[in-house]
Amino acid sequence: MRKLWRLFHDAEENFAVTDTEATKEELKTLHKTIKKVGEDIEAFSFNTSVSTFMVCVNELTAQQCNKRSILEPLVVLISAYAPHIAEELWEQLGHNDGVTYQEFPTFDASHLVESSHMYPVSFNGKMRFKVEYALDMDRAEIEKQILAHEKSIHYLEGKAPKR
Secondary structure: OHHHHHHHEOOOOOEOOEOOOOOHHHHHHHHHHHHHHHHHHHOOOHHHHHHHHHHHHHHHHHOOOOEHHHHHHHHHHHOOOOHHHHHHHHHHOOOOOOHHHOOOOOOOHHHOOOOEEEEEEEEOOEEEEEEEEEOOOOHHHHHHHHHHOHHHHHHHOOOOOOO
């Protein structure tokens, strides 16, 4: 509960939620949580929902998320499991009506679609760096771009790669 509270407040306990636009990663975290919690409620698996909330809060903390568009639906989601803190946070978000009267957030699968992938690049058996490329790129194009990458040139030292 403290970690959830810290998403909404800064180190001096001041309310720190902003109206800036959410990133793709933050939206992915939220909608992954909405999907899982919805499925868990329908299956009466409430204990796994608590675990999902913990994972969500940890991911949002790592992403340093304090955006209203992410945190408001999260408060509505968590209100069935932690009603008192949810009601307090909902009030701090500037709402006069209770959080229990809010509609359950809707899951949007488009936020879970992956369009790119982080590829690890190794030299001499050690991972040296990661590069992100679109999933629709073919293998030859990815290899070509990696070989042209400045870090690859440094590690290859003018030699041809073995594989």
